[in-house]
Amino acid sequence: MPDLVNLTLPKLSANHLEGDANLILPSYDGLGLVNLAPSVSRWLGGPVFSEATFSPEIMDKFEKRYKRVVVLVVDALGYNHLKRMIEGEQAPVWKALLSKGNLFPISSVSPSTTATALTTIWTGKDPQRHGIIGYEMWVKELSMVINTILHQPITYLNDVGSLVKSGFDPSAFLGVPPFGEVLEAGRIESHSFLPYTITGSGLSQMHSSKTILHGYVSESDLWANLRDNLNARPANAKYIYAYWSLVDTLMHRYGPDDDRVANQFAMLSWALQTQLFDRLESWAKQDTLFLMTADHGAVPTPQHEEYVLANHPELIEQLVMMPTCENRLSFLYVKPGRETAVREYFDHTWPGKFTLMTRQQAFEINLFGVSPLNPKLESRVGDLIAVSHGNAYLWWANKPNTMLGRHGGLTADEMLIPLFGIDLS
Structure with a gap:
């Protein structure tokens, strides 16, 4: 495989927050996750999006048309993490895969988090257009902060989907x-393979109109179902999406560099080769493009009491309510006249750990996209945004702080994700 990193990484790395090359801004113009759906539609001969496809550096490595495109999304598989696992021979099957396919770094969206990124995958729109901004989101029309994955008020426990009680559809x-x-x-079929526990979730309903849902119980179930679907002779072109969550689950619990994470990815990779690729009918491989990507990466976040907001009552006093969005990209709703006090508190308490920007500054640098601004973002994005450096974060939830890995921010380990493509013909 030619070394394709230099086709995209220099451009991605050059697009960073002013004054800090370590904080990478998302690409919304050809080298990012937002360009996936328009590209898939073009490959399948589908409708043309107003949004761009991937840039020529990527598109030129593949055929112009395919009858089937498969997209596997591995939650939290950052590009840098993938490269470390491959170079450390923690997933041996990848040596053969890379000899046949193409691997590029591309960018996630901001915030680099699942609900936002998957909504981009399932709409082809940037967050500035689709309006799903973070795991926790203030929704003015509902007068509450919601959990954008579980679709419940953020302070509720074990009440998944309860937003429907407020009229939420x-x-x-x-x-x-x-x-x-x-x-x-x-006239293109759309299929989505999800863990059976989430096929009926609000987020799945949000994404899956006119898409055939397939719930799977286990890894073996996923590969068998995918194999059967691909081996069936379709009348029309077909888009097949599959989502794998366990890398993310283990990353949050143990940190991204824990052996459990690498072992899970190694098992996933082995099964991808032996249970899917090796067992497809030869005709099913013809005109079939397989892509693997992620929604975001991750960074280790050791537990530190200094980042727990309950230990900072002076800061809380300056805010209208607790922060929203992400622990590593936190939206602060500041009381009138208190912005200077908030900035001074951050500078004194966490020097060099956070960059603060205003809502308007975020819009001006296209942090959330380049589309016409969804007016609802004026309230969903806080007065100030705290962007984390290194392993810093803010923890405000009323529960123990146990996560050893997080995402949502702009560091390369969070923002850069892989795009691996292999023509199975």
Whole structure:
């Protein structure tokens, strides 16, 4: 495999926060996750998006048309982490895979988190357009902070999906058509393979209109179902999406560099080769493009009491409410006239650990996208945004701080994700 990192990484690295090359801004113009859906639609001969496809550096490495495109999203598989595991021979199957395919670094979105990134994958729109901004999001029209994955008020426990009690309709909330609807207009089938526990979730409903959902119980179930789907002779072009969550689950619990994370990815990779690629009918491989990517990466975040906001009552006093969004990209709603006090508190308490920017500054640097601004972001984004450096974070939830790995921020380990593509023909 040619070394393709130099085709995209220099451009990605050059697009960073002013004054800090370690904080990478998302690409929304050809080298980012937002360009995935438009590219898939082009490969399948589907409708043309107003958003760009991947840049020529990527598109030129693949054929112009395919009958089937498979996209495997491995939650929390950052590009840098993947490279470390491959170079450390922790996933041996990748030596053979890389000899046949192409691997590029691309960027996630901001915030680099699952609900935001998957919504981009399933709409082809940047966060500035689709409006899902972070794991915790203030929704003015509901008068509450919501959990954007569990679809419940953020302070509620064990009440998944309870937003419907407030009139929330996940299928109508976005205001932009999900990918399945776009593909159906082009007579292209859309399939989504998800853990069976989330096939009926609000987030899945939000993303999956006109998409056939397939719930799987285990890894073996996923590969068998994917194999059967690909080995069936389709009448039309087909888009197949599969989502794997366990790398993210283990990363949060043990940290991204723990052996459990690498072992899980090694097992996933082995099964991908032996249970899917090696067992496809020869005709099923023809005109089939397989892509693997991620929603975001991750960084280790050791437990430190200095980042727990309960230990900082003076800061809390300056805020209208507790922060929202992400622990590593925190939205601060500041009381009138208190912005200077908040900035001084950060400078004194956490020198060099956070960069603060205003909402307007975030919009000006295209942090959330280049689309016309969704007016709802004016309230969903806080007055100030605290961008984490290194392993810093803010913890405000009313529960123990146990996560040893996090994401959401702009460091390379969070923002850079892989795009691996292999023509199975």
